[in-house]
Amino acid sequence: MTEHVDRSEPEAAVPQAPAAVTPADAADAARLVSFGLQPKLQPARDQEYTELLRRYREDPSFARLADAVATGLGLVVLEVSPRAGMAVTAAEDSVFAVRMSDYARRTSADGGDRFLHGLAHLAVAAMAFPRPEDLADDGYIGRVTVNGVDAFVRQACRRLEERAEEQGENTDPATDAPGLEAAWRIWIRRSAAGATKDARRLAGSTTGIVGKAVAFLTDSGFLQRTGDDHGGTYRTTARYQLQVRDMAGSAAMTELLELGVVPVTDGTPTLLPAEDTDALDLVADAGLPFHSA
Amino acid sequence: MPFGSMSDLGPSLCSVTSPASTDRVPPQLSAGPRPAPGPAADEGLARRLRALACTAPLHDLDARKANLAGEYSVYGMAEVALAAIDLVTLNMDFDTGADHDQIVARLIPRIAAQAPRRPVAEHERVARWVLENLINVGSVDRGFRAVYGTFTPDGSYVRRDYDFKLIEEVPGPGGTVYLRTTDEAVNVLVGALDTDVTSAQIAAEVKLEVLISRGRLADAQLAAEQARYRTVQYSETLRRALDATRRNVRAVDWLNAVPDMIAEALDHVADRYRHENAILTNIRKARDETEDPEHKRRAAELVDIVKDCIRRHTQLQSRLLEAGPLFRAEQDRQAFATPLTTSGIDLYGHLVSPVLPLPLERAVRVTDAFFAHGTGLRTPVSVRLGDLVDILLTPPVEREHLGAEMPEPDLIATPDDSRFSEEQLAAAMELLDLPADAPRRLSGLLAEARRQDPELPYLVALLAVHAASPPVGTAYRQGEEKLLFAVDDGTELDDPEFGGADLIVGTALLDAAGMAADRTEAA
Numbered sequence: 001m002t003e004h005v006d007r008s009e010p011e012a013a014v015p016q017a018p019a020a021v022t023p024a025d026a027a028d029a030a031r032l033v034s035f036g037l038q039p040k041l042q043p044a045r046d047q048e049y050t051e052l053l054r055r056y057r058e059d060p061s062f063a064r065l066a067d068a069v070a071t072g073l074g075l076v077v078l079e080v081s082p083r084a085g086m087a088v089t090a091a092e093d094s095v096f097a098v099r100m101s102d103y104a105r106r107t108s109a110d111g112g113d114r115f116l117h118g119l120a121h122l123a124v125a126a127m128a129f130p131r132p133e134d135l136a137d138d139g140y141i142g143r144v145t146v147n148g149v150d151a152f153v154r155q156a157c158r159r160l161e162e163r164a165e166e167q168g169e170n171t172d173p174a175t176d177a178p179g180l181e182a183a184w185r186i187w188i189r190r191s192a193a194g195a196t197k198d199a200r201r202l203a204g205s206t207t208g209i210v211g212k213a214v215a216f217l218t219d220s221g222f223l224q225r226t227g228d229d230h231g232g233t234y235r236t237t238a239r240y241q242l243q244v245r246d247m248a249g250s251a252a253m254t255e256l257l258e259l260g261v262v263p264v265t266d267g268t269p270t271l272l273p274a275e276d277t278d279a280l281d282l283v284a285d286a287g288l289p290f291h292s293a
Numbered sequence: 294m295p296f297g298s299m300s301d302l303g304p305s306l307c308s309v310t311s312p313a314s315t316d317r318v319p320p321q322l323s324a325g326p327r328p329a330p331g332p333a334a335d336e337g338l339a340r341r342l343r344a345l346a347c348t349a350p351l352h353d354l355d356a357r358k359a360n361l362a363g364e365y366s367v368y369g370m371a372e373v374a375l376a377a378i379d380l381v382t383l384n385m386d387f388d389t390g391a392d393h394d395q396i397v398a399r400l401i402p403r404i405a406a407q408a409p410r411r412p413v414a415e416h417e418r419v420a421r422w423v424l425e426n427l428i429n430v431g432s433v434d435r436g437f438r439a440v441y442g443t444f445t446p447d448g449s450y451v452r453r454d455y456d457f458k459l460i461e462e463v464p465g466p467g468g469t470v471y472l473r474t475t476d477e478a479v480n481v482l483v484g485a486l487d488t489d490v491t492s493a494q495i496a497a498e499v500k501l502e503v504l505i506s507r508g509r510l511a512d513a514q515l516a517a518e519q520a521r522y523r524t525v526q527y528s529e530t531l532r533r534a535l536d537a538t539r540r541n542v543r544a545v546d547w548l549n550a551v552p553d554m555i556a557e558a559l560d561h562v563a564d565r566y567r568h569e570n571a572i573l574t575n576i577r578k579a580r581d582e583t584e585d586p587e588h589k590r591r592a593a594e595l596v597d598i599v600k601d602c603i604r605r606h607t608q609l610q611s612r613l614l615e616a617g618p619l620f621r622a623e624q625d626r627q628a629f630a631t632p633l634t635t636s637g638i639d640l641y642g643h644l645v646s647p648v649l650p651l652p653l654e655r656a657v658r659v660t661d662a663f664f665a666h667g668t669g670l671r672t673p674v675s676v677r678l679g680d681l682v683d684i685l686l687t688p689p690v691e692r693e694h695l696g697a698e699m700p701e702p703d704l705i706a707t708p709d710d711s712r713f714s715e716e717q718l719a720a721a722m723e724l725l726d727l728p729a730d731a732p733r734r735l736s737g738l739l740a741e742a743r744r745q746d747p748e749l750p751y752l753v754a755l756l757a758v759h760a761a762s763p764p765v766g767t768a769y770r771q772g773e774e775k776l777l778f779a780v781d782d783g784t785e786l787d788d789p790e791f792g793g794a795d796l797i798v799g800t801a802l803l804d805a806a807g808m809a810a811d812r813t814e815a816a
Contacts, residue, residue: 039669100664111654111657114661122645122659132639170339172453174452191435193462193464194470222669252659259659
């Protein structure tokens with residue numbers, strides 16, 4: 001696939017390139033973008049990749065050319081550096097964009113499932129970068145476990161449930177208006193795990209949904225699997241941090257503000273200590289640092 | 294009376310006002326927006342409807358058993374279900390829940406008792422059916438839903454969905470799935486649990502002590518079992534608190550609140566431990582002193598229950614002791630990191646926590662935005678028609694990586710070089726099949742063996758020597774009913790072929806049924 005892209009690049013890029021640029025330069029720029037399209041490829045492992053990255057950083061006209069190739073393909077350049085490589089991501093409506101309907105089958109029919117998959121991705125990011133400074137610190141490597149993410153979301157949901165109970169609210173949704181059901185209920189209602197005939201994770205359970213999310217992120221070169229404990233443990237890559245910080249976080253924030261919700265944090269911890277009946281902590285030793293400052 | 298007083302004022306007035314008022318009242322009632330009593334009463338009703346709904350799956354089991362292929366009406370499904378909930382509750386430990394297969398295995402004796410003539414496979418099927426229905430495997434949430442109606446504050450009637458679970462599946466270490474009973478299930482089981490855990494536990498234990506001091510063991514057992522449920526529940530509560538706090542180092546008050554909490558919990562454990570040990574001593578005394586075998590048995594059961602409580606408290610205590618070092622380690626790791634400039638986005642505070650309370654149709658817009666921008670890219674698969682035709686027309690490749698054909702192995706019958714034949718073994722075993730109340734000397738056995746076959750004494754001697762240190766533990770675990778043993782009482786063996794001790798060889802009967810019960814209790 002990448003070879004295919006690679007071959008078609010020079011023709012696409014040449015017309016917009018400045019006169020001084022030779023077709024060979026355009027081919028190199030496209031080659032660099034094609035490396036960026038292989039997110040699991042480590043720059044340090046490939047000499048040609050490393051060389052092209054160096055050229056991008058040292059030769060401004062080459063950098064402009066590579067950026068132009070990426071833009072023409074419908075890609076957004078997040079960062080070009082030895083650690084992250086040519087970190088590109090799909091622009092909106094680009095052929096490279098991931099669609100929810102391709103991601104999970106049930107999501108088109110069921111708003112609840114669509115939400116669960118989206119929330120799983122959001123929760124993985126929140127768990128991987130628990131504090132704002134973790135997201136800002138280029139050297140930070142976050143760690144997540146599948147069971148830990150589920151426990152963390154469940155804990156947050158449980159807290160909302162308790163708050164609703166304290167206020168005497170009846171949160172049971174009206175039968176004919178499922179769209180008005182509070183979002184946290186959807187997660188808490190879904191079981192955390194389930195036995196299956198072939199001892200695999202039940203796809204519809206919340207750990208199954210989180211498992212799918214982290215597996216997908218691993219394929220995207222955003223996470224690296226480090227072990228099998230707690231449903232699978234993963235660590236983040238530089239690309240994931242860039243993606244969350246520069247793309248996803250702000251996009252979701254914008255959407256939230258459009259809904260008229262203005263999250264206010266005043267520096268007090270946003271993750272509060274557990275009440276004694278808090279947290280359907282299904283997993284002992286989730287072992288993750290979450291807190292906020 | 295009112296009519297009397299009004300008529301005193303004037304008959305005309307009375308006749309005008311009273312019909313008028315009766316005319317006016319009915320329209321008021323029908324037009325009034327509250328056919329129901331106040332919202333508070335309605336809330337109580339909703340709570341009771343939910344509680345009622347929790348029992349429905351159990352009744353449903355008995356109602357639906359008629360639909361099963363086969364004659365299952367003989368089984369009391371609700372009873373099996375309650376027993377299953379009991380078993381799961383009692384087997385819930387700190388880290389894990391109860392094992393699925395283990396629960397099935399423990400349910401089978403009760404099911405077998407309901408229909409002893411039916412095959413074991415059917416009993417197991419019933420156990421699995423009940424357990425799967427308590428989990429409600431068929432539904433996507435693996436839970437139950439009941440619909441009930443309430444009045445909103447403005448008086449309109451709304452039907453609401455109540456979702457609940459009885460037994461839920463949770464991930465355990467190593468990818469396994471364990472079972473846990475939910476709060477709803479514990480409420481169904483023990484009833485009226487909507488009380489303070491601590492005080493309820495103390496009450497149960499005081500009750501037990503009083504009962505024992507008056508010698509009413511039958512009631513005491515019931516109270517002890519209840520105390521154990523409370524203990525399990527109490528441990529659950531504390532476990533959740535501990536797990537949650539140890540992940541939230543910065544958010545908790547590490548200076549006061551956490552140490553206080555741990556100190557309180559430790560005090561509590563110490564208190565309970567003392568208390569339960571006192572009870573244990575009392576019951577042991579009752580067990581040893583009582584003459585009535587029924588009392589003895591009940592007291593023995595009580596001892597087991599209280600021991601289990603103590604075991605659970607000890608487990609809790611070790612957890613509490615681990616908490617301190619863990620807090621300090623986390624503190625070091627997190628608090629002494631260099632402060633950095635923030636990116637401005639606090640994923641939890643700015644996104645997760647505001648999204649969760651939103652209604653689904655709004656929340657999904659935020660998560661969709663995050664998903665669309667947070668998943669990166671996928672290189673699309675592009676297909677050329679020419680390639681596709683080639684791929685589709687290519688015949689499947691012969692699998693050649695299976696390696697060379699294996700030559701047919703040439704099997705040679707190995708000569709039977711056993712020292713003793715099967716018949717000799719059978720003869721020896723028959724000889725050693727001694728009645729439990731009549732052990733024999735080895736010398737006598739050897740002489741008898743020699744009369745049958747000159748080789749046989751060697752086998753008998755070998756078996757007797759092996760029996761000198763019999764594998765009691767193995768036999769115990771395998772549920773053997775008897776075991777050969779040999780004891781040396783110092784007598785010299787007087788035999789032409791063998792020397793050494795003239796062992797006493799006998800058969801010990803093992804209480805297999807009792808041990809099986811013991812195993813169940815101990816696990």
